[in-house]
Amino acid sequence: MTAKVLTITSGKGGVGKTTATANIGVALAALGQKVVCIDSDIGLRNLDVVMGLENRIVYDLVDVVEGRARLKQAMIKDKRLPELHLIPAAQTRDKTAISPTDMIRICDELRPDTDWILIDSPAGIERGFRNAIAASDTALIITNPEVSAVRDADRIIGLLEAEQKGPGKLIINRIKPELVERGDMLDTADVLEILAVDLIGLIPEDETVLISTNRGNPAALDPKSKAGQAFRDIAKRLMGEDVPFPPLDGTEGLKQRLSRLIHPKGAS
Amino acid sequence: MNGLIDRLTGNSGRSSAKTAKERLIVVLSHDRADIGPALLETIKQEIVRVISEHIDVDPATVQVSLFSEGREQHLKADIPLAAGSSRRKRTF
Secondary structure (H helix, E strand, C coil), rough: CCCEEEEECCCCCCCHHHHHHHHHHHHHHCCCCCCCEECCCCCHHHHHHHHHHHHHHHHHHHHHHHHCCCHHHHECCCCCCCCCCEEECCCCCCHCCCCCHHHHHHHHHHHHCCCEEEEEEECCCCCHHHHHHHHHHHEEEEECCHHHHHHHHHHHHHHHHHCCCCCCCCEEEEEEHHHCCCCCCCCCEEEEHHHHEEEEEEEEECCCHHHHHCCCCCCCHEEEEEEEHHHHHHHHHHEEEEEEECCCCCCCCCCHHHHHHHHHCCCC | CHHHHHHHCCCCCCCHHHHHHHHHHHHHHHHHHHCCCCHHHHHHHHHHHHHCCCEEECCHEEHHHEEECCEEEEEEEEECCCCCCCEECCCC
């Protein structure tokens, strides 16, 4: 096997990079794929808590780069999914502790016996972002349907193109169908028209994400979670499966709406 | 009737998403081309100056703007010509 390296990036903070990395990692591993998630957010380590592996860290990415640990020693094996691994970020250092060359070397070492390497990028467009995209084969750009996140996603797409790493694939996260429907949230078509990039995932706003993150069990492990299903769909699309996008935005037609008005509590 | 349709389709007043989209399209065309409104104004004045050497144009009607086709950026200048046969300036 030769791993594909995916970088999950957004420019803006707080749009769901770490959540997406954890969930796509879990979903791919659940399909039997060997996955290594790398937290490249040095100094602001978080992928470990979102994945629920924070108590098992011995060595981190900087320990590997600086030769205190071998790569295998820094890989935490997930007990729920034996094919899932995490290389955590260092918490007490900063982005300059690793270089783009280090990331390329680490990914090259992992590639031969891994299917997917997922790199969780820090927010911003500086050194940390450069580190995160250095070894990337495909960037997954994550955004929310709101002006600042879309603007930053556009900037990231431009930077990826300039680095010959583009254009990447888009994930729209935290979609609120009821807001889209009443015209108060950008819909998928709007965002795709503005950013002019391929779509790979639509994630609805879903409280199961918060709850599952509280517990350190990514939503993709929960068969009933809508967001979890959306992340599982992304994993299948990455594997080459043609999974249709569920209607999340304003596609409830007049007929359904009328029917809801007529039968407020009934099934439409 | 429109009010009823709006209520049925969930559109009360002007949709804020539409406003967001329009604002994003403008700001991103400036971001991508790294051309701000001040530079566009300078370009417009220069174009008006050059064109005015040959034909009459009303600077107030000239529009210079950016637009996108996919991820490709275009600079567009719209220069309405003054009506009438006298628009061409005598060059001799």
